[in-house]
Amino acid sequence: xxxxxxxxVLALALFLASCGNGRIADTDGIIGNEPAEKAEDIMDDIKxxxxxxxDDVKxxxxxxxDDVKxxAKDAADKVMGxxxxxxxxxxxxNTEQAKLAALSDAxxxxxxxxxxxxxxxxxxxxxxYDIVFSSGSSEYAYEIDAYTGAVLNRGEASAR
Numbered sequence: 001x002x003x004x005x006x007x008x009v010l011a012l013a014l015f016l017a018s019c020g021n022g023r024i025a026d027t028d029g030i031i032g033n034e035p036a037e038k039a040e041d042i043m044d045d046i047k048x049x050x051x052x053x054x055d056d057v058k059x060x061x062x063x064x065x066d067d068v069k070x071x072a073k074d075a076a077d078k079v080m081g082x083x084x085x086x087x088x089x090x091x092x093x094n095t096e097q098a099k100l101a102a103l104s105d106a107x108x109x110x111x112x113x114x115x116x117x118x119x120x121x122x123x124x125x126x127x128x129y130d131i132v133f134s135s136g137s138s139e140y141a142y143e144i145d146a147y148t149g150a151v152l153n154r155g156e157a158s159a160r
Contacts, residue, residue, distance in 0.1 A: 092146045095120070098129035101149040102142035106156070108135040120146060128152055 093101075095118050103110055117132035127146035134140065143153040 092127065093129070093144075093149055095129065097149065098144040098146070099131055099133075101144045101151065102131040102133070102140065102154075105142070105151050105154065106135070106140050108133075108140070112136070 099115065099118055100110070103113060112135045113133045114135070115131070115133045117130055119130055121128055121130050121143075129142075129144045129146055131142040131144060132140065137158055139157050141153075141155040141157075142151060144150070145152055
Protein backbone atom coordinates (compact mmCIF):
# COMPACT_ATOMS: atom_id res chain seq x y z
CA UNK A 1 0.00 0.00 0.00
CA UNK A 2 1.46 3.38 -0.98
CA UNK A 3 1.55 6.16 1.60
CA UNK A 4 1.36 9.25 -0.62
CA UNK A 5 0.31 11.38 2.32
CA UNK A 6 3.49 10.61 4.32
CA UNK A 7 5.68 13.37 2.88
CA UNK A 8 3.18 16.24 3.35
CA VAL A 9 2.49 15.07 6.90
CA LEU A 10 6.21 14.81 7.59
CA ALA A 11 6.72 18.37 6.32
CA LEU A 12 3.85 19.61 8.51
CA ALA A 13 5.28 17.78 11.52
CA LEU A 14 8.70 19.31 10.97
CA PHE A 15 7.15 22.76 10.56
CA LEU A 16 5.17 22.42 13.78
CA ALA A 17 8.20 21.12 15.66
CA SER A 18 10.33 24.06 14.53
CA CYS A 19 7.81 26.76 15.56
CA GLY A 20 9.23 28.64 18.56
CA ASN A 21 10.09 26.53 21.54
CA GLY A 22 6.99 24.40 21.21
CA ARG A 23 5.29 25.93 24.24
CA ILE A 24 2.05 27.90 24.10
CA ALA A 25 -0.18 29.58 26.65
CA ASP A 26 -3.61 28.00 27.02
CA THR A 27 -6.74 29.89 28.01
CA ASP A 28 -6.01 29.40 31.72
CA GLY A 29 -2.55 30.88 31.41
CA ILE A 30 -0.90 27.46 31.87
CA ILE A 31 2.09 26.77 29.69
CA GLY A 32 1.98 23.41 27.82
CA ASN A 33 3.88 21.35 25.22
CA GLU A 34 0.92 20.09 23.17
CA PRO A 35 2.17 21.03 19.64
CA ALA A 36 5.60 19.48 20.27
CA GLU A 37 4.03 16.30 21.72
CA LYS A 38 1.64 16.04 18.77
CA ALA A 39 4.53 16.52 16.35
CA GLU A 40 6.47 13.73 18.07
CA ASP A 41 3.42 11.44 17.84
CA ILE A 42 3.05 12.28 14.15
CA MET A 43 6.76 11.61 13.60
CA ASP A 44 6.47 8.25 15.36
CA ASP A 45 3.46 7.36 13.21
CA ILE A 46 5.35 8.35 10.07
CA LYS A 47 8.38 6.27 11.09
CA UNK A 48 6.11 3.27 11.67
CA UNK A 49 4.39 3.80 8.30
CA UNK A 50 7.74 4.08 6.51
CA UNK A 51 9.00 0.90 8.20
CA UNK A 52 5.80 -0.93 7.24
CA UNK A 53 6.14 0.37 3.68
CA UNK A 54 9.74 -0.86 3.47
CA ASP A 55 8.69 -4.28 4.76
CA ASP A 56 5.98 -4.39 2.07
CA VAL A 57 8.55 -3.49 -0.62
CA LYS A 58 10.94 -6.19 0.61
CA UNK A 59 8.13 -8.77 0.53
CA UNK A 60 7.11 -7.68 -2.99
CA UNK A 61 10.71 -7.97 -4.23
CA UNK A 62 11.06 -11.43 -2.68
CA UNK A 63 7.77 -12.55 -4.24
CA UNK A 64 8.89 -11.14 -7.59
CA UNK A 65 12.20 -13.02 -7.42
CA ASP A 66 10.37 -16.24 -6.58
CA ASP A 67 8.12 -15.71 -9.62
CA VAL A 68 11.17 -15.15 -11.86
CA LYS A 69 12.81 -18.34 -10.54
CA UNK A 70 9.60 -20.32 -11.15
CA UNK A 71 9.29 -18.92 -14.70
CA ALA A 72 12.92 -19.80 -15.45
CA LYS A 73 12.42 -23.34 -14.14
CA ASP A 74 9.26 -23.76 -16.24
CA ALA A 75 11.11 -22.55 -19.35
CA ALA A 76 14.00 -24.94 -18.68
CA ASP A 77 11.57 -27.83 -18.20
CA LYS A 78 9.92 -27.03 -21.55
CA VAL A 79 13.28 -26.95 -23.33
CA MET A 80 14.52 -30.16 -21.72
CA GLY A 81 11.22 -31.91 -22.49
CA UNK A 82 11.44 -30.88 -26.14
CA UNK A 83 13.00 -33.08 -28.80
CA UNK A 84 14.39 -29.99 -30.55
CA UNK A 85 18.00 -29.56 -29.48
CA UNK A 86 18.66 -26.16 -27.90
CA UNK A 87 21.88 -24.39 -28.89
CA UNK A 88 24.71 -25.31 -26.55
CA UNK A 89 22.82 -28.18 -24.95
CA UNK A 90 25.19 -30.64 -23.30
CA UNK A 91 22.90 -33.23 -21.74
CA UNK A 92 22.96 -35.68 -24.65
CA UNK A 93 22.61 -39.36 -23.83
CA ASN A 94 25.50 -41.63 -24.67
CA THR A 95 25.15 -44.67 -26.98
CA GLU A 96 24.80 -47.10 -24.07
CA GLN A 97 21.93 -45.12 -22.56
CA ALA A 98 20.17 -45.06 -25.95
CA LYS A 99 20.62 -48.83 -26.27
CA LEU A 100 19.10 -49.32 -22.81
CA ALA A 101 16.09 -47.18 -23.77
CA ALA A 102 15.50 -49.34 -26.88
CA LEU A 103 15.95 -52.59 -24.95
CA SER A 104 13.56 -51.42 -22.24
CA ASP A 105 10.89 -50.52 -24.80
CA ALA A 106 11.30 -53.90 -26.55
CA UNK A 107 11.25 -55.81 -23.27
CA UNK A 108 14.57 -57.47 -24.09
CA UNK A 109 17.50 -57.86 -21.68
CA UNK A 110 21.01 -56.79 -22.70
CA UNK A 111 22.21 -60.40 -22.42
CA UNK A 112 19.61 -61.53 -24.97
CA UNK A 113 20.47 -58.81 -27.53
CA UNK A 114 22.99 -58.66 -30.35
CA UNK A 115 23.55 -55.13 -31.63
CA UNK A 116 24.20 -54.44 -35.31
CA UNK A 117 24.00 -50.65 -35.43
CA UNK A 118 24.12 -47.89 -32.86
CA UNK A 119 25.08 -44.43 -34.03
CA UNK A 120 24.05 -40.83 -33.72
CA UNK A 121 22.07 -39.05 -36.46
CA UNK A 122 21.05 -35.43 -36.86
CA UNK A 123 18.09 -34.37 -38.99
CA UNK A 124 16.22 -31.06 -38.96
CA UNK A 125 17.84 -29.90 -35.72
CA UNK A 126 16.90 -33.15 -33.96
CA UNK A 127 19.56 -35.58 -32.83
CA UNK A 128 18.68 -39.21 -32.35
CA TYR A 129 20.33 -42.60 -32.08
CA ASP A 130 19.68 -45.28 -34.68
CA ILE A 131 19.73 -48.59 -32.81
CA VAL A 132 19.37 -51.98 -34.54
CA PHE A 133 19.57 -55.27 -32.64
CA SER A 134 18.22 -58.79 -32.64
CA SER A 135 16.99 -61.10 -29.95
CA GLY A 136 15.86 -64.66 -30.59
CA SER A 137 13.98 -64.71 -33.88
CA SER A 138 13.16 -60.98 -33.91
CA GLU A 139 15.05 -57.98 -35.24
CA TYR A 140 14.41 -54.51 -33.82
CA ALA A 141 15.11 -51.05 -35.21
CA TYR A 142 14.75 -47.96 -33.03
CA GLU A 143 15.22 -44.21 -33.24
CA ILE A 144 15.87 -42.84 -29.75
CA ASP A 145 15.88 -39.09 -29.00
CA ALA A 146 19.45 -38.21 -28.02
CA TYR A 147 18.35 -35.83 -25.25
CA THR A 148 15.20 -37.30 -23.73
CA GLY A 149 15.59 -41.03 -24.44
CA ALA A 150 12.08 -41.04 -25.92
CA VAL A 151 11.29 -43.58 -28.63
CA LEU A 152 10.79 -41.62 -31.86
CA ASN A 153 10.29 -44.61 -34.11
CA ARG A 154 10.31 -48.39 -33.67
CA GLY A 155 10.10 -51.40 -35.86
CA GLU A 156 10.17 -55.16 -35.31
CA ALA A 157 10.54 -57.93 -37.85
CA SER A 158 11.12 -61.65 -37.79
CA ALA A 159 14.76 -62.59 -38.41
CA ARG A 160 15.29 -64.57 -41.63
